[in-house]
Amino acid sequence: MPAKRSSVAYSNPANPSAPEKRIEMSLYQRPAKEAARRLIGTILVRKIRGKILRGRIVETEAYLGPIDLASHASKGRTKRTEVMFALPGHAYVYLIYGMYDMFNIVVGAVGDAHAVLVRAAEPLDGWTENLSGPGKLARGFRITRADNATNLCSSDALYLVQGERRRTRILSTPRIGIDYALHWKDELLRFVDADSKAVSKIR
DSSP: OOOOOOOOOEETEEEEEOOOOOOOHHHHTHHHHHHHHTTTTOOEEEEEEEEEEEEEEEEEEEEEEGGGGSSSSOOOOOOTTTGGGSSSEEEEEETTTTTTTEEEEHHHHHHTOOOEEEEEEEETOOOOOOSSSSHHHHTTTOOOOGTTTBBBTTTTTHHHHHHOOOOOEEEEEEEEOOOSSSSGSSOOOEEEEOOOOOOSOOO
């Protein structure tokens, strides 16, 4: 069943008269490698405790389901990974090292278990939070495991919108911190805005 869209009208804090345009389900339905690239330049929006936090995504990583040894899905379908095998456009949030929440977006077709890790963003609207790195990004946006399985197409608290149109130079590199994943550690599945100072790490 298609994700139910909210009827709430969202405005752009930088230009209140201009409504924000949500990312369409069609982007989330793309394979992880393509979706990860296309998500560069989109805006992550968080509404929490009366505040609106916005950041332009500048770094992502693609995870290609059960065949990808760096993906949680490679261990099979479990209680934790169930959301990865379900509908695209949902958040997959997990804890790493016992202290950092990591924000991922489920993409692809149902059952593919593809996901995109959002690694870094540029804070907008005068916000000065350091969002360079997936742990810092989740902490800055107040994203926790309580947000796991959030429908990003219908949620009023956590969602993505289109960014301003600009020419973006996107580089692809190997992913970070997955040396255990055999040949998958060398796959060019990390995407960065080459001109952004908010990128977590240059490889």
